[in-house]
Amino acid sequence: MLAGVETDILGEGLKRVQADIDSLFDALLPVPEDTSARLIEAMRYAAIGGGKRVRPLLVVSTASMFGVSRDAALRAGAAIEAIHVYSLIHDDLPCMDDDDLRHGKPTLHKVYDEATAVLAGDALHALAFEILAEEETSTDPFVRSELIATLGKASGMHGMAGGQMMDMVADEEGVTYDLQAITRLQQLKTGALLAASVEMGAVLGRVAPQGRAHLRAYARDIGLAFQIADDLLDVEGDVEKAGKALRKDSEQGKQTFVTLMGVDKAREQARALVDQAIGHLSSHGPEADILRALARFIVERDR
């Protein structure tokens, strides 16, 4: 369990980021008066409210260690979150995972229709890069360009989309992965975007690439711990709290960290990764406390 003080730091941090990201999406997505209104309403339905906002909190917390303004970090966080939300919309489609529930409410294609869901996902995808290309995110065009390169790489064929395809091939063609392959798959599918969150915080803070090694190591470890925790949640979680369908992996007979390692070993591994992640922050003082708390939260969360 999390210690009291850590829970407070983290609880406050998450609550504040959740409110800030909701306001930012609200401001970025005014509903127009023409017939494209449905598109923006659909984007708002998916983007505002409900998310844990772990990725924006990672950006904001990392950026704050290097004195970056909260507003700039929030914009970068909103860009990553827009990518995360678009990927959930497309993942939930009938032709993909066919899910009816997300963040405790009906999925977008259930409320609107599939075509609107495809298009709203696409528009959120474009929005992410629009946000990063604007001067409000950074007055330094080099920083903007580096943020965009980082996010594009993490979300595209060498990141999230590549991992999703590996996952899909396993489902459809009955390919079974060993622990090494599952680790690689998850590093792409989930880990790349979490790592990009930390990386973009460091880019905003103008930390030179060689000075980011320990942050990258932290991000890699929490990314893997995050996925193991997700696999544990799928087996042990409460659907009510999770706000999404569970037991899907086991019903599909899918290989996960839990099927490969067993529940106890998987939990042990997740905790070891968290300890290791926190170890990578040893050169930082209390300014990194929220990253430490976030690492613990990732394996203890119930949704």
Place this chain on the structure above:
Amino acid sequence: MLAGVETDILGEGLKRVQADIDSLFDALLPVPEDTSARLIEAMRYAAIGGGKRVRPLLVVSTASMFGVSRDAALRAGAAIEAIHVYSLIHDDLPCMDDDDLRHGKPTLHKVYDEATAVLAGDALHALAFEILAEEETSTDPFVRSELIATLGKASGMHGMAGGQMMDMVADEEGVTYDLQAITRLQQLKTGALLAASVEMGAVLGRVAPQGRAHLRAYARDIGLAFQIADDLLDVEGDVEKAGKALRKDSEQGKQTFVTLMGVDKAREQARALVDQAIGHLSSHGPEADILRALARFIVERDR
């Protein structure tokens, strides 16, 4: 009909750009040895071969007027084309236009499956921004960032995606648009990306925003002419040559420039727009000849 010399300039230009864009996508999309290979193979199927490459030719031709290296302009052209291709993949999905034929071959979801088509579209979308964020496109981060802002805006909710939603709402809710509304819809759906092609050529050429007004006017006019020509093709075209389904608009009782204006008036209007577009290039000499030829090609093409 096009004059002989213009056909030559244009025919050569298109052929060369088609070959160059194909090689560039080939280089950008090496097939990996892991199970994400299917994703990259699907991206290649959709992106390599078949397209007219009007948008890349617009970028390359505009950029060459200002002395930009062909390699840089081709990369920007490939980025726009990646966006164009992703939008066609998603448009062709069963939940959208449900098309079986594109560029004379089966659509991506027919060859693979819907999930692969969604994901390949998403990955091409990300690829566009990855390409633009790299130094090979421009060593000046300000130029890179401006290219990304231009493309993000043209493809997102205030551009292509917004126009597609307006189109979808008309189909589903039986909203009928008048000529003004159809013009606005098409300016978003098709015009925005064509205009961005010219704009990005000018950005690469470091033409100041105020010096781009006549190029913007040219792009706006050819964008509209392009769509009127598409509506004419839908009515009068040859399916074999077009390489895609035709007569869809009239079968669906959809409002288009042709239903609103009639065939003769629509053709007259398209030609007037082309003359007007060419008029906007009067301050340029022979270096703009290819843009002039391209404007004429847009209304005379048979696919």
